[in-house]
Amino acid sequence: MSKKLPKPELSEPERLNGARIPTPVHKLPRLSGEYGVNLYVKRDDLTGFVLGGNKIRKLDYLLFDATQHGATALISCGRVQSNHCRAVAALAASYGLESILILRGEKPDSLRSNLLLDYLFGAQVFYVTEAEYKERENLRRIIEHQIVDRGGKAYYIPEGGSNPIGTFGYVNMWRELTMQLGSEVPNYDEPVPSKFDSIVFANGSGGTQAGLILGKLLDEEKVDTRIVGVNVCYDASETFHLVKDLLWKTVAHFSLPLSFMAEDIEILDGFIGEGYALSRREELNCIAHVARQEGVLLDPVYSGKAMHGLLETLKKSPEHFGKNILFVHTGGGFGNFNIEDAWSEVFLK
Numbered sequence: 001m002s003k004k005l006p007k008p009e010l011s012e013p014e015r016l017n018g019a020r021i022p023t024p025v026h027k028l029p030r031l032s033g034e035y036g037v038n039l040y041v042k043r044d045d046l047t048g049f050v051l052g053g054n055k056i057r058k059l060d061y062l063l064f065d066a067t068q069h070g071a072t073a074l075i076s077c078g079r080v081q082s083n084h085c086r087a088v089a090a091l092a093a094s095y096g097l098e099s100i101l102i103l104r105g106e107k108p109d110s111l112r113s114n115l116l117l118d119y120l121f122g123a124q125v126f127y128v129t130e131a132e133y134k135e136r137e138n139l140r141r142i143i144e145h146q147i148v149d150r151g152g153k154a155y156y157i158p159e160g161g162s163n164p165i166g167t168f169g170y171v172n173m174w175r176e177l178t179m180q181l182g183s184e185v186p187n188y189d190e191p192v193p194s195k196f197d198s199i200v201f202a203n204g205s206g207g208t209q210a211g212l213i214l215g216k217l218l219d220e221e222k223v224d225t226r227i228v229g230v231n232v233c234y235d236a237s238e239t240f241h242l243v244k245d246l247l248w249k250t251v252a253h254f255s256l257p258l259s260f261m262a263e264d265i266e267i268l269d270g271f272i273g274e275g276y277a278l279s280r281r282e283e284l285n286c287i288a289h290v291a292r293q294e295g296v297l298l299d300p301v302y303s304g305k306a307m308h309g310l311l312e313t314l315k316k317s318p319e320h321f322g323k324n325i326l327f328v329h330t331g332g333g334f335g336n337f338n339i340e341d342a343w344s345e346v347f348l349k
């Protein structure tokens, strides 16, 4: 089944082609059987290797903008093990740009997973305390001046790439998905359904959710697919406001011809567990179960908690998300190599 791609509005931003897209959509047959639903996954963990995950979709738009502004250096920020910052460092290197990362947290004694990759891709790293991070504008300005002094130009990318330009990464993903609906899937018996009742994924800085909501609202088909973010960083109210603000800003920035309501922003709350990036045994068990059942590697910080939230909710209320559910795997797999002790505890003790 083929569908006409909705024409982008003239005012919409443009992008580069760093992400390997379209990413596959396929069924998770054994989990579907176990939970009595049709559970599919959109493999945004496969948008690339070092660029993999949801961030590169946003960064493709942001880097296009950066090149339009003549940038020679990208500055961004996040936590020490940020997937976003790793993608910024890798992308900057692949375009011959400098990358400067303002990381919230202490400099560790040894380098692992995303942070190791930041260094491998030549990022200049500044470690800052929580208080300094709140005031990071100051440091950012100093770094920008230094770049100008050596004849360059800096382009600033906010945490998670979540601003009106980056948000289009997931508007575009919605459009990509509409083209995949009803299509055959190589190596799988069942095609992609012609409609998903719910799309579920991890919400951190809100950009993935805001983009998908906008994609849906801009879609002429007016489908009633629910877009459900599982808050894994902030509490439900803060997460709701992050998405709402980003929606407002994006609609205003690009003069998009639409309005949205609070009901459009659905948050599945209760699955942060011990807190951001802290793993409980039940979440690790969920990651291991999905890995063994389906050969899909989730991550402990984002996608693992989101999948745990989805499956726990299905256990209690099998009809909660409807019959056809799409889980967006937003990547982050390198994060498993930051918690070897916890994994050793699960498998070796």
Ligand SMILES: Cc1ncc(COP(=O)(O)O)c(C=O)c1O
Residues within 6 Å of the ligand: 053, 054, 082, 083, 084, 160, 162, 202, 203, 204, 205, 206, 207, 208, 209, 299, 302, 303, 330, 331, 332, 333
């Ligand atoms: C692997 C992974 N999944 C999900 C998210 C959340 O995405 P967003 O910041 O767009 O809400 C992030 C980023 O924070 C991430 O790194």
